[in-house]
Amino acid sequence: MTDHAGSGEEALFDVPRAKEAARGKAPRPRRPAATLPVARVVVDTPLPHLDRPFDYQVPDTMDEAAVPGCRVRVRFNGQTLDGFLLERVAESGFQGRLSYLHQVVSPEPVLTPEIAALARAVADRYAGTLNDVLRLAVPPRHARVEKEPPPGSADAEPTAEPAAPGTGGGAAADSGDATRSGPGPWADYPAGPAFLAALREGKAPRAVWGAIPGSDWCAPVAAAADAALASGRGVLVVVPDGRDVAAVDAALTARLGADRHTALTAELGPAERYRRWLSVLRGRVRVVVGTRAAMFAPVADLGLVVLWDDGDDVHCDPHAPYPHARTVLSLRAHRARSAALIGGFTRTTEGAQLVESGWAHPLAADRDLVRRRAPRIRVAGDDSELARDEAARSARLPGMALRVAREAAREGPVLIQVPRRGYLNALACARCRAPARCPSCQGPLALRSAHAMPYCRWCGHIAGDWKCPDCEHARMRATVVGARRTAEELGRAFPSVPVRTSGREEVLAEVPARPALVVATPGAEPAAEGGYTAALLLDGWALLGRADLRASEETLRRWCNAAALVRPAERGGQVVVLADAALPVVQAFVRWDPAGFAGRELAERRELGFPPAVAMASVTGEAANVRELLDQIALPPGAELLGPVPVGSGPGSERAERALLRVPRDAARELSAALKAAGAARSARRDERLAQVRMDPLQVV
Known part of the structure; x- marks a missing residue:
């Protein structure tokens, strides 16, 4: 009994000694990865003066997981912050000692190079930060969904097998290739058959489309998506609300068959929305229809962007930097050299400007047909x-x-x-x-x-x-x-x-x-x-x-x-x-x-100097903040300052003012850069009361 008791006492006393020994043991020294040891990370911080990538060392233990586009955590200014790994390079231009990555949250490359470059372009266009745009472009992570086996694998639940590219699948395929290759709903438009033919040939036609009154506008959208898909390219369709998503979803199902596209809306919930977004990211789905947030969907080999009813103000995101879907999709079409279709029952002044500039061509029915319909x-x-x-x-x-x-x-x-x-x-x-x-x-x-x-x-x-x-x-x-x-x-x-x-x-x-x-x-x-x-x-x-x-x-x-x-x-x-x-x-x-x-x-x-004939920005906030930013901004040549004037009529709005800045269209980039530089300078001085800056505001009076 004594021996037993003694051995028990020895075990009890051994535990703390073991912990102390483990505590005193030196951690394994970290070594940088053998190849491309430097990671460029965009850190999730709202401060405009920190809107740039920062270099971190990649430890050899994270070498395989730290892939470009993945989510990481890093130590930054005494805090642990989230971020995205943009790229890995052989060496850094920073002369000091680099910190190591703190954690690779997930090896899933959720930020593709195309979306990262697009987000940078959108941030520069709207005088915003890359982080602001990435919050709109990449949905929050859902770990359980990310770990689910992909459809079709041995561990996944059985699902319908997607049809091969270039075939419609389901009822659409049974209708025959001749029917699908014809103009179909585009026959009512003189330039419609040529537009479809260009899509099938892999070209990049751009059109501002005036839909015929009383017609089913979803059928032409589905036909255009089918034509672009037949050329081996992806399609992105953005519509104002969930009802429009459901209508286009039904038209795409009838045209393409099941499992050839996906719908992205806020009503799905975080898990299902992330699941569908991952299916697009991983290339299992090539056609996407959704509301405003879908404008950043990572569609592979993008060949066609479609925007319906671009005059609806819901296409303008209410979060900084307030991008408009028309501008984002136009940028995507330009960068990806893809086709673009901007349609509606009316034409906006921005659409008229795209036609007048030659960026897009009008796509409309004959006047006699419009009068009959x-x-x-x-x-x-x-x-x-x-x-x-x-x-x-x-x-x-x-x-x-x-x-x-x-x-x-x-x-x-x-x-x-x-x-x-x-x-x-x-x-x-x-x-x-x-x-x-x-x-x-x-x-x-x-x-x-x-x-x-x-x-x-x-x-x-x-x-x-x-x-x-x-x-x-x-x-x-x-x-x-x-x-x-x-x-x-x-x-x-x-x-x-x-x-x-x-x-x-x-x-x-x-x-x-x-x-x-x-x-x-x-x-x-x-x-x-x-x-x-x-x-x-x-x-x-x-x-x-x-x-x-x-x-x-x-x-x-x-x-x-x-x-x-x-x-x-x-x-x-x-x-x-x-x-x-x-x-x-x-x-x-x-x-x-x-x-x-x-x-x-x-x-x-154009005669009066109003958008979209000119580029305009608004600066709104407390009077002192607005005037201080205006004093610091280096305006480009030809810029005009209108205001500031009081805004708002509700309680608590007495101190709010707004100023408008107007420049020619070709100076829009310089105005955006000047506004961003002025905001970054104030942010660097730790001034937390910044005025709100909006490029291309929807309301200017």
């Missing part, structure tokens, strides 16, 4: 209508609009587009018409429902005892009506017709071909089976009266997108727009001439 467009409030109904000048729903809606609702669904969501978004005194404002902060008052009390849209204060400060009257009237109130009014005017709404709370994907009134905000209009019988475009003044350089262009885009859902005129389709018939944008809409309107708009902006 478009609905009949009428303007409520024109001279002939006012002669019959003088009240149409001030009525929100003139008699003609009600007659068209009543007749069309007997045959099928009728679309009513309302510019603003909500109930009653602005109120005024019922007697003197003075705007109703909050007694606490002077913000605008609004109503959420028919039985709710007025509330302030700025501070949320309930103004149940409001009285007009000018005339002491206590009653209010609506000045801005939202979609929900419009639905209520239509429900009373059409008691036997169901009323459905589509907006922020619930976006309908499709409505059946039954009589109904569909009230929707712009961008939330559902498709109708067989097309809408009619559409009413209300409150045109609310869209056209905005203090925005792009107000007319954006209004035409919203109207055309809604009218494109209506049946052709030869099938009785009608559109009634409530706006001033004398306005050029209204005349362009009636003629369905968005290309001509975009060209005239571009010419006017």
Whole structure:
């Protein structure tokens, strides 16, 4: 027993002695890798003055895992930070002692050389940092997904085997090569067959496409993707929202078959999105369709980029450096020497500039075909209508609009587009018409429902005892009506017709071909089976009266997108727009001439010095920060400074100012570099209050 006890005591005392010995043992000396021992790493830091790669030594223990494009962790300024290994080289230009890589997070090369170079170009174009762009380009790592066996391996779950390149697979292949090699949906466009032929031959045609109203725009996109895929190249399609992704996804499946493409949207969740992104990175999928974030998808051998509805502001990323999908995809097409297709039912001024510069060619149908496919467009409030109904000048729903809606609702669904969501978004005194404002902060008052009390849209204060400060009257009237109130009014005017709404709370994907009134905000209009019988475009003044350089262009885009859902005129389709018939944008809409309107708009902006005819940047922030940055920036020759002026009308915005910088288009790169250098200089002085810099801001007025 004693011996047993003694040996037990000896074991207990041996443990700490062993730990102490291990603690005192010198670690194995680290040695650099035998070949290419220097890694150039972009470190994840938000500081603009550190926007450059840093050199680290690669230990021999990480030699195999430290591949270009992998995620690493490094010691930087006393911290352990994430980063990407850009490349490995034989020696460093740094004269001091290099630190070793701290860790290789994963040997997966998630940052390809093509995307790294693109991210650098985008950062320089938008006066941003490489790290800002990489956060948009490379999704966060999901370790479990990354370790999953690839489909088709012995350890993977059985999946459908992808069709060989150049074949459609599934139902598409059964339809025959002759059908797929023909012009198909591009036959309606005079230059369409030549565009497809160039894609199949591996060439790089670039086009600004004006889609035919009432047509299925997804079918031409799928046909173009099929043609590029047949030449052995990849395809990237970027659309505004998830509904468009689903529509293109279905068209690609019908054209290419299953497992030939993938869809990337934010609704997938981090695991599934990363799984699909890895399938693109690893080359198992060559065709990608997605929303804005997919513009950086690592498609191998990119041969075609497609952007649908480039005028939609959702294509501009709200995160620094605020890149626009049109610019990013244009850069990708230029760098990869790939084809480009920028399409929509309208043409933006940027699209008109691409055509005018020769970078792209117009791709549109003949005017006779467009007139046959478009609905009949009428303007409520024109001279002939006012002669019959003088009240149409001030009525929100003139008699003609009600007659068209009543007749069309007997045959099928009728679309009513309302510019603003909500109930009653602005109120005024019922007697003197003075705007109703909050007694606490002077913000605008609004109503959420028919039985709710007025509330302030700025501070949320309930103004149940409001009285007009000018005339002491206590009653209010609506000045801005939202979609929900419009639905209520239509429900009373059409008691036997169901009323459905589509907006922020619930976006309908499709409505059946039954009589109904569909009230929707712009961008939330559902498709109708067989097309809408009619559409009413209300409150045109609310869209056209905005203090925005792009107000007319954006209004035409919203109207055309809604009218494109209506049946052709030869099938009785009608559109009634409530706006001033004398306005050029209204005349362009009636003629369905968005290309001509975009060209005239571009010419006017060139005369006035507005984008996109010139390059412009905005500097926004607290007044002191804006003025300090403006004092430090070395502007290129020919630059103009506009402002700074106060911006914002809400609470807490009194100190905010904005300045605009304007240069000729060929000096855009110099302006971006100057802004970036000024921001980096302030960052190096540890000034944390930096002004916001945006190249090509969407709003300049």
